[in-house]
Amino acid sequence: MANDPTSGKPTEPEHPGDPAGLDPAEMLRMIRQQQEAARDATEPDGRVLFGAWGLAWLIGYLAMWSTARDTGSPEGWAGWVLAGCIVGAVVFTIVHSITRTSGLRGTSARVGALYGWAWFLGFTAFGVMLGAMGDAGASREVMAIAANGFACLIVGLMYIAGGLLFEELRMSAVGGWMLVTAVLAAFAGMPNTYLVMAVAGGGGFLAMVAVEQVYRTRRRSPGSAERAEGGGRGA
Numbered sequence: 001m002a003n004d005p006t007s008g009k010p011t012e013p014e015h016p017g018d019p020a021g022l023d024p025a026e027m028l029r030m031i032r033q034q035q036e037a038a039r040d041a042t043e044p045d046g047r048v049l050f051g052a053w054g055l056a057w058l059i060g061y062l063a064m065w066s067t068a069r070d071t072g073s074p075e076g077w078a079g080w081v082l083a084g085c086i087v088g089a090v091v092f093t094i095v096h097s098i099t100r101t102s103g104l105r106g107t108s109a110r111v112g113a114l115y116g117w118a119w120f121l122g123f124t125a126f127g128v129m130l131g132a133m134g135d136a137g138a139s140r141e142v143m144a145i146a147a148n149g150f151a152c153l154i155v156g157l158m159y160i161a162g163g164l165l166f167e168e169l170r171m172s173a174v175g176g177w178m179l180v181t182a183v184l185a186a187f188a189g190m191p192n193t194y195l196v197m198a199v200a201g202g203g204g205f206l207a208m209v210a211v212e213q214v215y216r217t218r219r220r221s222p223g224s225a226e227r228a229e230g231g232g233r234g235a
Helices: 024-042 046-068 076-100 107-135 140-165 169-188 192-220 224-231
Strands: none
Touching: 046 076, 046 169, 046 192, 076 107, 107 140, 140 169, 140 192, 169 192
């Protein structure tokens, strides 16, 4: 605020809405808010991705476990429920990743599209490999453990890759947890491997929905610009 040369008193800006009347801290906060809004509009939303995979894992694997508790082998319909949940989550991830980056150009657009289609390629290879194991005479228990392990590995590695591409530490953290889940499920034995996948896998994803929401709320709260300076992006 400038001083009046005749009276020495501070004068108000000619235009109250003029950015020249804002102090540097307020201007920095506004700039950061605009940057975060642009980022949220053009990058995959972790809340919806975590939620989609959490529900798919929880519903699909609980169906498998509930029908396999007595016999050790799940019912056929439960397998179709799981397959439908996984396919739905994959399709949702592809569509969400591509549409969120569709307004971008250049490298960012290519990264979003390639990341989305990498999910399709990964799970296509997953299905072919399982078919080859069946043709080679693998037992049903081996097939089940391999199917769970391969699914966790693909999802875990893709989430770690997504965290690196979009600079989202929380995505990478979920990916790392899914790799841990794959190991735990492999040693749980049948049919408990399905329960581990439902609780540890699906529950881990759903817990991250709450973590992501808390992070976004804190990021938009007053004083978040100052915290962001010391915390860094994606922390």
